[in-house]
Amino acid sequence: GESVGLHLPTLSVQEGDNSIINCAYSNSASDYFIWYKQESGKGPQFIIDIRSNMDKRQGQRVTVLLNKTVKHLSLQIAATQPGDSAVYFCADTPGGSYIPTFGRGTSLIVHP
């Protein structure tokens, strides 16, 4: 997941826009990737996952793209709504161990 810095990266969008949240991972042996959404004071909620044999996976209003060449993962949210405001974490699982390693997260702020 993401690294360095004390402040969460923040993405501000207008309601109805599409959002793209990016994540870099470091372990080339990682073969399973997950996106979570965390609202204030709550635990992370699973959004979508993808395995390394895929480049793209779609859910309801969300799409995850995986670029293994540059070790990059993105989460696209279509028609972003105020209820999408939260911190979004990516997690990767190093090969041989399916204990996820979490990034620092990106704070998504959706303005009505």
Add this chain to the structure above:
Amino acid sequence: DGGITQSPKYLFRKEGQNVTLSCEQNLNHDAMYWYRQDPGQGLRLIYYSQIVNDFQKGDIAEGYSVSREKKESFPLTVTSAQKNPTAFYLCASSLGTGAGNQPQHFGDGTRLSIL
């Protein structure tokens, strides 16, 4: 509804005191995990358990202890040896730790503060 229940939601610790955070799941999951979350940080793994009566240290186990006497329960004790315990603690579970047994499901956390 199936899920993970953490209690209490807020907890205060005095100097030199051990405190225990509760985590119960009714998802029939074999694997359970404890994470610590500090402001602006990702989740860091404290301990995990793949099966009853077995648990492994994570990246930041010092000052913490766990037990796994029942499949449903994985309590975390924050001992007095943990000098900086103020954080948000998250418990999670999954079917197992192997491929195909993810993702993890999380509880809503316990916020621990020092008095």
